[in-house]
Amino acid sequence: MGKYIIRRVLQMIPALFLVSVAVFLIIHNIPGDPAQIVAGPNATEEQIAALTRQFGFDKPLKIQYVTWLKNAASGDMGYSYINNYPVNDMIKQRVPATLELAVAAAVIVLLISVPLGIFAALKPGSFIDFSSTIFSALSFAVPGFWLAIILIMIFSLKLGWLPPSGRPLFSEQPVEHLKSLIMPAFALAIGVSAKIARYLRSSMLEVLDQDYTRTARSKGLYEKTIIGRHVLPNALIPVITVMGLQVGDLLSGAIIVESVFAWPGIGRLTVQAISWRDYSLLQADVLYIVLAFMVINLITDLAYGFVDPRIRYS
Amino acid sequence: MNLKDETMTQTEASSEQQKSSESLTSLAAGALLRHRSGMVGLVITIIIIFMAIAAPKLKPYNELEMHAEDRFHAPSGDYYFGTDEFGRDIYSRILIGARNSLSVGVVSIAIASIIGVTVGLITGYESGIIDTLVMRFFDALLAFPAILLAIVIMAVMGTRRSDTNSFLSAINTTLPAFPAMLAIAVVNIPAFARLTRASVLTEKEKEYVEASRALGAKPARTIFSEILPNVMATLLVQVTVSIAGAILLESALSFLGLGIPLPAPSWGSMLSIGRGYMPFAPWYSIFPGLAITFLVMGLYLLGDGLRDVLDPRRQKLV
Numbered sequence: 001m002g003k004y005i006i007r008r009v010l011q012m013i014p015a016l017f018l019v020s021v022a023v024f025l026i027i028h029n030i031p032g033d034p035a036q037i038v039a040g041p042n043a044t045e046e047q048i049a050a051l052t053r054q055f056g057f058d059k060p061l062k063i064q065y066v067t068w069l070k071n072a073a074s075g076d077m078g079y080s081y082i083n084n085y086p087v088n089d090m091i092k093q094r095v096p097a098t099l100e101l102a103v104a105a106a107v108i109v110l111l112i113s114v115p116l117g118i119f120a121a122l123k124p125g126s127f128i129d130f131s132s133t134i135f136s137a138l139s140f141a142v143p144g145f146w147l148a149i150i151l152i153m154i155f156s157l158k159l160g161w162l163p164p165s166g167r168p169l170f171s172e173q174p175v176e177h178l179k180s181l182i183m184p185a186f187a188l189a190i191g192v193s194a195k196i197a198r199y200l201r202s203s204m205l206e207v208l209d210q211d212y213t214r215t216a217r218s219k220g221l222y223e224k225t226i227i228g229r230h231v232l233p234n235a236l237i238p239v240i241t242v243m244g245l246q247v248g249d250l251l252s253g254a255i256i257v258e259s260v261f262a263w264p265g266i267g268r269l270t271v272q273a274i275s276w277r278d279y280s281l282l283q284a285d286v287l288y289i290v291l292a293f294m295v296i297n298l299i300t301d302l303a304y305g306f307v308d309p310r311i312r313y314s
Numbered sequence: 315m316n317l318k319d320e321t322m323t324q325t326e327a328s329s330e331q332q333k334s335s336e337s338l339t340s341l342a343a344g345a346l347l348r349h350r351s352g353m354v355g356l357v358i359t360i361i362i363i364f365m366a367i368a369a370p371k372l373k374p375y376n377e378l379e380m381h382a383e384d385r386f387h388a389p390s391g392d393y394y395f396g397t398d399e400f401g402r403d404i405y406s407r408i409l410i411g412a413r414n415s416l417s418v419g420v421v422s423i424a425i426a427s428i429i430g431v432t433v434g435l436i437t438g439y440e441s442g443i444i445d446t447l448v449m450r451f452f453d454a455l456l457a458f459p460a461i462l463l464a465i466v467i468m469a470v471m472g473t474r475r476s477d478t479n480s481f482l483s484a485i486n487t488t489l490p491a492f493p494a495m496l497a498i499a500v501v502n503i504p505a506f507a508r509l510t511r512a513s514v515l516t517e518k519e520k521e522y523v524e525a526s527r528a529l530g531a532k533p534a535r536t537i538f539s540e541i542l543p544n545v546m547a548t549l550l551v552q553v554t555v556s557i558a559g560a561i562l563l564e565s566a567l568s569f570l571g572l573g574i575p576l577p578a579p580s581w582g583s584m585l586s587i588g589r590g591y592m593p594f595a596p597w598y599s600i601f602p603g604l605a606i607t608f609l610v611m612g613l614y615l616l617g618d619g620l621r622d623v624l625d626p627r628r629q630k631l632v
Contacts, residue, residue, distance in 0.1 A: 018454040026466050133351045133618070141610035143562055143582075145569050146603030149589050157593055198618075252459030256566055260589075270462065271570060274469050286466070290457045 012294050023286050024065050027279050034081045034277045077284035082276050087284045098265035102250045104185035112193035117200025139194030144253050148187040148260040165262035184261045188253050192246045199242045203235040244300025248293050345623040352619015358612030366412040373406035377579050386595045396597040407579035408605050414580050418491050419561040422498035427553055430506025435537045438514025452504035460501045464563055467497035468572040491574045494567055498560045509552055513545040547624040554617035558610045565606050581606050
């Protein structure tokens with residue numbers, strides 16, 4: 001197990017290197033000269049040239065990349081071109097908001113998808129199953145940002161129950177803080193819930209068809225015991241992989257949802273970094289998101305082994 | 315057996331094979347017609363495709379025509395879905411938007427599937443250093459969240475839009491949605507390649523592939539004539555679901571101002587602009603969102619139905 005983790009972590013290094021090269025090349029092709037943007041519309045040619053030198057944009061791309069990689073390897077991701085803040089600090093400030101949103105959304109996902117998946121599988125072909133299929137399709141199809149707009153229309157503009165945007169500090173306004181979390185978390189969770197419910201349904205149907213389920217039935221066990229002890233734990237095993245992948249989806253969904261609700265997280269920072277042409281910030285931001293994806297995948301693979309002892313790591 | 319008899323036997327065998335594949339197709343079609351949610355999906359998809367094709371005939375106004383006196387007109391007999399900030403008819407814009415969304419979905423997935431499937435077939439059949447390198451590259455692409463990769467690609471393509479001499483600029487003039495199509499295609503290529511490769515790895519161990527090799531067929535023939543038809547069912551489901559995902563992704567890009575350039579109507583950008591007028595013109599955001607939801611839902615249900623129908627374990631078709 002220890003060896004497996006070390007090997008997986010070591011495998012991440014070349015992958016991250018590849019990603020860093022790709023990100024560097026792509027981002028340096030984004031339109032707009034950051035030196036020009038930082039200098040402002042009234043800047044002289046000399047001022048722009050001085051900034052270009054200061055940022056090192058006058059050097060060949062290869063040199064720029066090597067310099068950046070050296071610094072990144074020592075944990076220094078550079079400074080924002082726009083406000084000169086250390087990029088690491090800017091990202092650190094935004095991480096708690098995104099994590100909070102992702103955790104709240106994950107709780108909503110479980111509350112919706114598990115009962116939905118179970119009921120649909122217990123009565124396949126029934127009206128409940130059909131309704132759950134339609135609900136899942138609807139949840140998958142509703143764009144998160146549109147759902148966000150509709151929620152704002154109803155709960156903020158019409159009823160005035162929830163704030164339309166922002167995130168007040170928990171230490172200052174705890175109730176308002178929690179209220180501000182409800183709509184973004186729900187908008188983020190709904191699409192993922194549909195996917196998990198569908199996977200759980202198929203997985204349950206397969207387990208219900210297994211010999212050991214038939215044996216449990218023939219022993220005269222209560223249906224509740226059969227489902228709770230034999231079917232559900234086995235059906236959840238493949239769903240865990242999907243859940244791990246969906247955490248990634250939650251993070252990428254956050255890019256849009258955070259923008260709609262002005263939620264001060266990593267997603268909104270990414271969109272802002274693009275519109276500001278802040279290469280330095282965007283590069284670090286994208287790399288951290290990709291790293292988070294890889295770590296989540298590793299945790300999912302390990303979790304898979306815990307719930308299913310038949311899986312051995314080699 | 316003389317040559318004539320042999321030829322006749324071969325012809326009979328091939329006609330038998332054709333009949334059996336026809337009956338399998340008709341069995342699958344019949345099963346899809348009986349599949350409740352699959353049918354709902356098929357009907358929704360056909361209706362929206364029909365509306366997109368017939369849009370020029372169905373639209374009551376030109377989608378770019380402004381009616382200054384009717385700005386923010388609520389839905390009525392004159393304007394079924396109301397009007398926008400320039401007095402343009404939202405219903406007509408949604409109909410034309412359907413063409414844009416569908417074409418982005420279909421073209422981007424066509425590009426992704428052609429490239430992804432070809433790469434998957436070749437790397438799956440001829441394992442080796444190329445397979446390892448290509449798959450590691452796709453792993454790196456898959457490490458990006460789809461929306462993030464598409465945003466970054468679109469941001470890069472934006473440069474070429476203003477560059478009047480570039481090849482991309484020429485395509486942009488004739489096909490403004492091309493950068494969005496390409497970005498969405500790139501995002502989808504790894505999934506097609508991996509899925510195809512996995513199917514090929516299973517298929518190439520089967521007897522019919524061995525038989526094809528034993529008969530002296532070249533690898534290209536074995537891959538494209540023998541293996542490809544056997545992985546088509548899996549790919550068909552993936553294509554349907556991917557088109558739904560591509561339409562969602564395009565609307566998200568347009569919502570962020572990175573998709574189909576204005577003033578061409580796009581459901582995502584209509585939603586994004588309508589958001590600013592939410593308190594007094596809610597219809598501006600509601601109808602484009604409903605359009606996206608219906609189309610994606612139709613494709614999703616159709617994909618789900620196809621998956622059930624084409625999977626022998628699920629439908630016991632074979």
